[in-house]
Amino acid sequence: MQQPNANPNHLPDGFSYQANALSAQKSLELFYYLQQQLNWQQPTIKVYGKSHVIPRLQCFIADQNVSYGYSGSQLIVEPWPEVLDAMRVRLSRTLQIPFNALLVNLYRDGHDCMGWHSDDEKELGEQPTIASVSLGAERIFKIKHKHNNEQHSIVLQSGSCLIMNGFSQRDYQHSLPKQQRLKHPRINLTFRSII
Numbered sequence: 139m140q141q142p143n144a145n146p147n148h149l150p151d152g153f154s155y156q157a158n159a160l161s162a163q164k165s166l167e168l169f170y171y172l173q174q175q176l177n178w179q180q181p182t183i184k185v186y187g188k189s190h191v192i193p194r195l196q197c198f199i200a201d202q203n204v205s206y207g208y209s210g211s212q213l214i215v216e217p218w219p220e221v222l223d224a225m226r227v228r229l230s231r232t233l234q235i236p237f238n239a240l241l242v243n244l245y246r247d248g249h250d251c252m253g254w255h256s257d258d259e260k261e262l263g264e265q266p267t268i269a270s271v272s273l274g275a276e277r278i279f280k281i282k283h284k285h286n287n288e289q290h291s292i293v294l295q296s297g298s299c300l301i302m303n304g305f306s307q308r309d310y311q312h313s314l315p316k317q318q319r320l321k322h323p324r325i326n327l328t329f330r331s332i333i
């Protein structure tokens with residue numbers, strides 16, 4: 139298996155990684171709170187005409203006027219819990235992006251994963267900014283260029299924030315591969331601005 143790049147600063151244009159956006163203590167508290175409190179769903183998606191449940195749990199939180207078809211399945215839209223609304227306000231102010239939606243992923247263990255994709259849905263606009271906060275187990279995150287062999291892989295630590303902006307979605311795909319031996323869960327918060 140390819141080793142994760144030791145230096146997360148060597149990411150391509152449009153990706154930037156901040157290790158300690160949240161303290162270890164705060165990250166764990168938030169992890170347990172969200173694991174218990176959110177209304178987790180496991181939507182079904184169609185791949186080549188066949189229906190599958192996705193290999194993770196999800197919760198979609200958004201302002202009331204927002205609707206977002208995620209890979210063809212319409213998720214139930216949940217209101218903002220106070221703690222996530224506060225985080226959204228802070229991130230919006232820091233990054234100068236009016237985040238109005240949040241897709242939360244729960245990877246129950248290393249069997250749960252997310253396949254190669256770009257977050258390039260029309261409703262995210264031309265050069266979307268996505269802020270991705272990780273809580274709980276560390277997971278490997280892979281990035282590959284769409285038209286050449288450029289590949290990167292980094293470890294997303296608990297309390298970290300990965301920002302994707304610029305042409306990161308136009309030019310690259312990303313994925314969260316299975317890690318068969320991993321027993322611990324992880325929650326990922328992806329703040330989005332839907333037009």
Ligand SMILES: O=C(O)CCC(=O)C(=O)O
Binds near residue numbers: 243257270294314
């Ligand atoms: O779990 C992750 O770090 C990636 C999530 C992701 O790519 C997405 O929600 O679009």
Ligand SMILES: [Fe+2]
Binds near residue numbers: 257
């Ligand atoms: Fe993504």
